[in-house]
Amino acid sequence: AQSVAQPEDQVNVAEGNPLTVKCTYSVSGNPYLFWYVQYPNRGLQFLLKYITGDNLVKGSYGFEAEFNKSQTSFHLKKPSALVSDSALYFCAVRDIPTTDSWGKLQFGAGTQVVVTP
Amino acid sequence: DGGITQSPKYLFRKEGQNVTLSCEQNLNHDAMYWYRQDPGQGLRLIYYSQIVNDFQKGDIAEGYSVSREKKESFPLTVTSAQKNPTAFYLCASIEATDNEQFFGPGTRLTVL
Numbered sequence: 001a002q003s004v005a006q007p008e009d010q011v012n013v014a015e016g017n018p019l020t021v022k023c024t025y026s027v028s029g030n031p032y033l034f035w036y037v038q039y040p041n042r043g044l045q046f047l048l049k050y051i052t053g054d055n056l057v058k059g060s061y062g063f064e065a066e067f068n069k070s071q072t073s074f075h076l077k078k079p080s081a082l083v084s085d086s087a088l089y090f091c092a093v094r095d096i097p098t099t100d101s102w103g104k105l106q107f108g109a110g111t112q113v114v115v116t117p
Numbered sequence: 118d119g120g121i122t123q124s125p126k127y128l129f130r131k132e133g134q135n136v137t138l139s140c141e142q143n144l145n146h147d148a149m150y151w152y153r154q155d156p157g158q159g160l161r162l163i164y165y166s167q168i169v170n171d172f173q174k175g176d177i178a179e180g181y182s183v184s185r186e187k188k189e190s191f192p193l194t195v196t197s198a199q200k201n202p203t204a205f206y207l208c209a210s211i212e213a214t215d216n217e218q219f220f221g222p223g224t225r226l227t228v229l
Contacts, residue, residue, distance in 0.1 A: 032216060043207055043220035107159040
């Protein structure tokens with residue numbers, strides 16, 4: 001069964017500094033990996049995904065993520081954080097879809113990002 | 118605008134009562150999902166449906182029920198059998214050939 005871990009409950013960073021949110025995964029085959037962001041009392045917004053191809057994936061709002069197969073990681077990064085990036089970030093992994101299933105998403109517990117001015 | 122709507126935004130229920138949460142999408146997506154979110158636990162899958170008139174249990178289906186009579190609608194009923202129903206509930210959908218899930222704004226259910 002697939003699983004995903006976000007080892008940090010909270011990440012604190014000063015505005016303008018680089019931001020990294022860590023994610024490691026476990027799947028039986030090649031993974032589909034996703035990052036989502038959630039603002040208070042709102043639904044999740046899709047940031048980016050890795051299916052295949054380049055290990056560096058670029059997404060919305062200046063975010064990018066690096067897929068590392070040997071380390072089974074998919075860390076989210078932003079070169080220069082903004083106060084408005086303060087939110088809850090979720091990593092998710094999905095098995096390759098089959099005819100019997102679109103492939104359920106398994107979410108990490110989430111990492112709260114706090115960007116201070 | 119295409120998207121997913123959930124209603125109501127806030128819902129209060131007395132213990133012992135059933136309550137139904139609405140989820141509607143106009144994205145023409147085939148598959149729909151219900152998640153429960155609790156602080157520090159991420160999202161947990163309750164039920165999902167890949168096609169009209171068919172649905173499957175997720176990881177925490179006990180105390181919940183769903184129906185999928187129309188492609189656009191996937192209502193979730195929280196029954197009195199659910200021991201701890203106070204949570205934030207999120208509905209999502211996905212197109213058959215696409216990969217990311219689209220989420221609704223959520224319903225916060227509080228049991229009084």
